[in-house]
Amino acid sequence: MDTQDITRPNDLESFWMPFTANRQFKKNPRMLVEAEGMYYTTADNRRILDGTAGLWCVNAGHRREKIVKAIQKQAEKLDYAPSFQMGHPLSFELASRLTTLTPGYDRVFFTGGGSESVDTALKMAIAYHRVRGEGTRTRLIGRERGYHGVGFGGISVGGIVSNRKFFGSLLPGVDHLPHTHNPEKQAFTRGIPEWGGHLADDLERIVTLHDASNIAAVIVEPVAGSTGVLIPPQGYLQKLRSICDKHGILLIFDEVITGFGRLGASFATEYFGVKPDLITTAKGLTNGCVPMGAVFAREGIYDTFMNNAPEGTIELFHGYTYSGHPLAAAAGLATLDVYKEEGLFERAAELAPYWEDAVHSLKGVGPVIDLRNLGIIAGIELEGIPGKPTARAMEAFTKAYDKGLLIRTTGDIIALSPPLILEKSHIDDMFGMLGDVLKTLH
Ligand code: PLP
Numbered sequence: 253m254d255t256q257d258i259t260r261p262n263d264l265e266s267f268w269m270p271f272t273a274n275r276q277f278k279k280n281p282r283m284l285v286e287a288e289g290m291y292y293t294t295a296d297n298r299r300i301l302d303g304t305a306g307l308w309c310v311n312a313g314h315r316r317e318k319i320v321k322a323i324q325k326q327a328e329k330l331d332y333a334p335s336f337q338m339g340h341p342l343s344f345e346l347a348s349r350l351t352t353l354t355p356g357y358d359r360v361f362f363t364g365g366g367s368e369s370v371d372t373a374l375k376m377a378i379a380y381h382r383v384r385g386e387g388t389r390t391r392l393i394g395r396e397r398g399y400h401g402v403g404f405g406g407i408s409v410g411g412i413v414s415n416r417k418f419f420g421s422l423l424p425g426v427d428h429l430p431h432t433h434n435p436e437k438q439a440f441t442r443g444i445p446e447w448g449g450h451l452a453d454d455l456e457r458i459v460t461l462h463d464a465s466n467i468a469a470v471i472v473e474p475v476a477g478s479t480g481v482l483i484p485p486q487g488y489l490q491k492l493r494s495i496c497d498k499h500g501i502l503l504i505f506d507e508v509i510t511g512f513g514r515l516g517a518s519f520a521t522e523y524f525g526v527k528p529d530l531i532t533t534a535k536g537l538t539n540g541c542v543p544m545g546a547v548f549a550r551e552g553i554y555d556t557f558m559n560n561a562p563e564g565t566i567e568l569f570h571g572y573t574y575s576g577h578p579l580a581a582a583a584g585l586a587t588l589d590v591y592k593e594e595g596l597f598e599r600a601a602e603l604a605p606y607w608e609d610a611v612h613s614l615k616g617v618g619p620v621i622d623l624r625n626l627g628i629i630a631g632i633e634l635e636g637i638p639g640k641p642t643a644r645a646m647e648a649f650t651k652a653y654d655k656g657l658l659i660r661t662t663g664d665i666i667a668l669s670p671p672l673i674l675e676k677s678h679i680d681d682m683f684g685m686l687g688d689v690l691k692t693l694h
Contacts, residue, residue, distance in 0.1 A: 312596060349585065360549075481631025512535070
């Protein structure tokens with residue numbers, strides 16, 4: 253049998269699954285075998301509406317012909333080529349195309365995914381200061397409830413307790429801003445909360461504590477996704493930018509989920525009108541088809557590296573075997589074509605008000621205690637069962653899956669982020685199914 257035709261593997265034990273309750277899953281596996289457009293098909297031949305674009309990545313919907321063909325063609329021509337002291341045309345072409353997406357960013361560094369993009373950006377920031385002659389700037393500032401992937405750099409600047417619990421004290425030289433979520437002030441806000449912009453001022457406290465001459469960069473997700481869809485308050489990102497400018501600190505936006513149209517603009521930087529120095533991306537870059545990430549550097553950063561090292565030396569001592577992989581580059585180029593040809597970023601912007609109404613139609617339904625939205629993202633917070641955190645959201649997850657809807661949960665929060673090709677009818681179906689599920693929760 254062709255290995256691709258296996259729908260029911262004999263052995264579920266060998267695969268140690270990531271971010272999964274392995275024993276629970278293996279007793280009752282949820283196996284996806286096909287996908288097209290807005291839907292997955294399961295091994296028992298049921299259609300599942302994809303409310304999460306896979307893991308926030310399949311922004312143009314599943315199995316898009318143009319992308320599939322581009323990957324096939326590339327695999328037949330050049331399967332792999334190194335990017336260390338060598339090149340192949342598509343990675344250059346993709347980098348060039350990416351710099352046209354948002355003005356002010358003229359260089360792109362390729363990685364294998366979001367976690368690698370984050371570690372790359374943090375290293376770039378530290379090295380940037382060093383080559384400019386400010387080598388004492390090594391401290392990194394993250395934020396509580398931040399998620400920046402799973403590398404040691406990312407989990408250190410991130411603000412997730414389980415990482416500290418399981419992996420120890422992490423990188424030294426890291427501080428955290430407070431997170432911006434306050435249900436008392438913000439519950440059921442449509443879009444951007446009015447309260448909370450002042451929380452950016454905490455950066456001044458950290459600068460006073462350590463002195464700016466020791467601080468390399470601040471990293472935040474413009475919209476925190478993985479810790480439960482936390483929308484930045486009015487003026488917050490602008491304030492972070494101006495404090496960073498005042499003290500010569502680099503600002504990094506982790507746009508792994510907000511990039512490539514999710515908010516109805518190419519990137520969150522465009523949506524909010526705030527320009528960080530570095531932007532980390534992944535996921536929607538290749539529509540999730542082939543793993544790839546990218547760091548965008550604002551004008552001047554690359555030049556600083558070039559101008560401070562003799563020609564013939566490696567200017568940034570960093571890179572990955574799969575940086576600029578030919579199949580990923582082919583997928584990325586085709587993905588950008590699809591986004592453009594179908595106007596998917598604009599489409600997301602047009603649908604956002606309808607989406608917002610649908611999200612907030614869940615007010616008062618079952619155990620819902622908060623609803624949040626921006627672009628085509630929703631956070632639906634449930635009242636947890638005392639003593640059993642996550643149990644209620646997990647029940648919603650399995651019940652939604654049985655009903656034909658894929659949702660994602662974190663703690664007792666449901667996050668939705670469907671492909672941007674969705675129609676109003678998909679939104680109606682999604683919230684119809686979810687509303688029914690929420691009413692049945694224990
Ligand atoms: N950064 C953010 C903001 C993310 O949401 C994610 C993944 O969800 C990552 C980084 C890590 O990306 P990856 O899983 O591709 O390493």
